[in-house]
Amino acid sequence: GEDVEQSLFLSVREGDSSVINCTYTDSSSTYLYWYKQEPGAGLQLLTYIFSNMDMKQDQRLTVLLNKKDKHLSLRIADTQTGDSAIYFCAESDDSGAGSYQLTFGKGTKLSVIP
Amino acid sequence: SAVISQKPSRDICQRGTSLTIQCQVDSQVTMMFWYRQQPGQSLTLIATANQGSEATYESGFVIDKFPISRPNLTFSTLTVSNMSPEDSSIYLCSVRGARTEAFFGQGTRLTVV
Numbered sequence: 001g002e003d004v005e006q007s008l009f010l011s012v013r014e015g016d017s018s019v020i021n022c023t024y025t026d027s028s029s030t031y032l033y034w035y036k037q038e039p040g041a042g043l044q045l046l047t048y049i050f051s052n053m054d055m056k057q058d059q060r061l062t063v064l065l066n067k068k069d070k071h072l073s074l075r076i077a078d079t080q081t082g083d084s085a086i087y088f089c090a091e092s093d094d095s096g097a098g099s100y101q102l103t104f105g106k107g108t109k110l111s112v113i114p
Numbered sequence: 115s116a117v118i119s120q121k122p123s124r125d126i127c128q129r130g131t132s133l134t135i136q137c138q139v140d141s142q143v144t145m146m147f148w149y150r151q152q153p154g155q156s157l158t159l160i161a162t163a164n165q166g167s168e169a170t171y172e173s174g175f176v177i178d179k180f181p182i183s184r185p186n187l188t189f190s191t192l193t194v195s196n197m198s199p200e201d202s203s204i205y206l207c208s209v210r211g212a213r214t215e216a217f218f219g220q221g222t223r224l225t226v227v
Contacts, residue, residue, distance in 0.1 A: 041220065102208070
């Protein structure tokens with residue numbers, strides 16, 4: 001089956017930029033997503049990018065997509081303590097053979113040091 | 115964006131019993147999914163809830179254990195049957211339209227004792 005990989009932990013100082021990386025194997029990925037999960041909470045959709053784009057910016061968030069290398073990253077500028085959470089990368093295959101379901105990575109736990 | 119209401123938000127259940135989780139969406143959606151997140155783990159798809167027909171289950175999940183209903187385009191239920199402590203997880207409802215983003219409910223945190 002398809003696979004999504006991401007590093008498990010990232011620690012940054014408040015005010016610095018955070019970069020969370022993700023790689024995936026599905027050549028037919030249509031959308032790639034970033035979700036945030038705080039302790040005891042559900043998944044909050046942060047942003048997503050269509051597979052024919054290479055960059056998307058939304059306030060403090062920048063998503064970069066290298067489709068050739070199947071590499072996705074999420075950059076959070078001016079990281080705050082409230083950004084401490086688990087960040088999940090996910091992809092969906094909306095092609096004719098796909099099922100529109102999402103495949104998730106294991107999540108990256110971001111710790112922000114005051 | 116879709117607003118998803120999931121109930122209950124959490125429950126503690128005795129082993130051998132069943133729990134039905136409800137997912138209500140504020141608009142009609144094409145697709146509804148049920149995921150499981152075991153403690154400290156990522157999300158695994160249980161099944162796709164199909165309106166008016168039987169759900170499509172992923173490998174490792176069966177209808178007898180996780181019966182799903184979807185009577186219309188805004189509502190679905192997932193039942194966790196004959197529960198054991200291994201079923202302790204967060205269960206999440208997700209919705210999306212074709213070629214649109216996927217949204218999640220807040221999840222149901224289930225503890226089986």
